[in-house]
Amino acid sequence: MHHPIFFIDSFLKAIGFENAAAYSHVTHSWLVMLILIISAVLFVKGIQLIPTKGQNFFEVLVEGLEKFMVEITGPEGRFFFPFIGTVFLYILVSNLIGLIPGLNSPTANLNTTLSMALCTFVYTHIIGFKFHGVKYIKHFLGPVWWLAPLMLPIELIGHFARIMSLSVRLFGNIFGKEMVLSILFGLAGLYLAPLPILFLGILVSFIQALVFMLLSIMYFVGSMEHAH
Amino acid sequence: MLVFMPDTALCFMDEDLKKNIKTLGYFSTVGMAMALSVAIGAAVGYYLDKYFETGPWLTFIFLGLGIAAAFRNLYILYKKAKNL
Numbered sequence: 379m380h381h382p383i384f385f386i387d388s389f390l391k392a393i394g395f396e397n398a399a400a401y402s403h404v405t406h407s408w409l410v411m412l413i414l415i416i417s418a419v420l421f422v423k424g425i426q427l428i429p430t431k432g433q434n435f436f437e438v439l440v441e442g443l444e445k446f447m448v449e450i451t452g453p454e455g456r457f458f459f460p461f462i463g464t465v466f467l468y469i470l471v472s473n474l475i476g477l478i479p480g481l482n483s484p485t486a487n488l489n490t491t492l493s494m495a496l497c498t499f500v501y502t503h504i505i506g507f508k509f510h511g512v513k514y515i516k517h518f519l520g521p522v523w524w525l526a527p528l529m530l531p532i533e534l535i536g537h538f539a540r541i542m543s544l545s546v547r548l549f550g551n552i553f554g555k556e557m558v559l560s561i562l563f564g565l566a567g568l569y570l571a572p573l574p575i576l577f578l579g580i581l582v583s584f585i586q587a588l589v590f591m592l593l594s595i596m597y598f599v600g601s602m603e604h605a606h
Numbered sequence: 607m608l609v610f611m612p613d614t615a616l617c618f619m620d621e622d623l624k625k626n627i628k629t630l631g632y633f634s635t636v637g638m639a640m641a642l643s644v645a646i647g648a649a650v651g652y653y654l655d656k657y658f659e660t661g662p663w664l665t666f667i668f669l670g671l672g673i674a675a676a677f678r679n680l681y682i683l684y685k686k687a688k689n690l
Contacts (some may be wrong), residue, residue: 446624528671528674531668531671531675532671532674532675532678533675533678535643535646535647535650535671535672535675536643536675536678536679536682538646539639539642539643539646539675539679540639542642542646543635543638543639543642546638546642547635547638585627585630585631588627588631589631589632589634589635592628592631592632593632593635596632596686600682600686
């Protein structure tokens with residue numbers, strides 16, 4: 379199998395960073411951040427009452443996302459929309475960027491997805507402590523006090539399974555797509571053979587971004603509501 | 607279900623399709639949550655056993671806890687899915 383050629387890696391190598399290929403996912407996630415920031419700044423320069431084309435697009439996108447979220451959380455969950463929106467847009471763009479030949483998905487590396495899953499995990503508990511104070515511990519102790527020594531490890535295992543499942547699902551889907559694509563490129567010729575997988579890749583990119591967002595919302599809602 | 611969706615499709619989908627996708631996304635997590643709970647329980651038990659040198663006992667105890675956590679996850683998912 380040929381080693382894939384990535385534009386950014388070769389460019390960084392050309393200007394003197396010998397190790398650039400080892401940090402491919404980091405440089406590509408910088409690229410995704412640049413794309414998001416630049417498009418936001420360009421399109422939304424000077425927000426007007428009658429929106430321009432770019433502003434219209436972003437308004438529809440953000441409004442749709444917010445409606446989607448508030449349907450699940452109710453209005454008291456509106457304060458964490460910035461986190462949810464950022465996660466969705468970032469994951470979506472990083473998934474889709476891998477479909478362009480010569481670019482790599484940052485989410486096809488476990489480190490990227492794990493970092494995002496850890497952010498969700500930490501923020502879940504911050505929200506829990508913010509809403510319930512010290513009583514948030516009750517979430518981990520089960521319904522009755524004499525079950526607490528049994529329920530505590532069970533709940534802890536469940537919470538760590540959340541990190542694992544969030545990160546490994548996204549990583550596995552995107553990495554698998556990249557793998558299938560590169561094998562098909564290697565085996566079946568360069569032209570139209572990988573096309574169906576590319577279509578599937580668009581679907582998977584969208585669904586995985588949606589699932590990550592949906593699960594983050596669900597976890598936040600779970601830490602916001604009262605202990606059972 | 608298998609439709610082509612551009613990235614802003616979320617905002618234009620009709621309610622039925624939106625609900626279907628939400629449910630699909632949510633229930634696609636069931637299997638993984640279950641398997642990973644068992645795996646994490648077993649792994650924690652195994653390494654605790656290695657650390658304390660207590661034979662196979664902690665592995666079995668934590669495996670049981672992991673399986674219990676898996677079913678508890680299923681129960682929580684079921685309860686949440688009712689008002690999705």
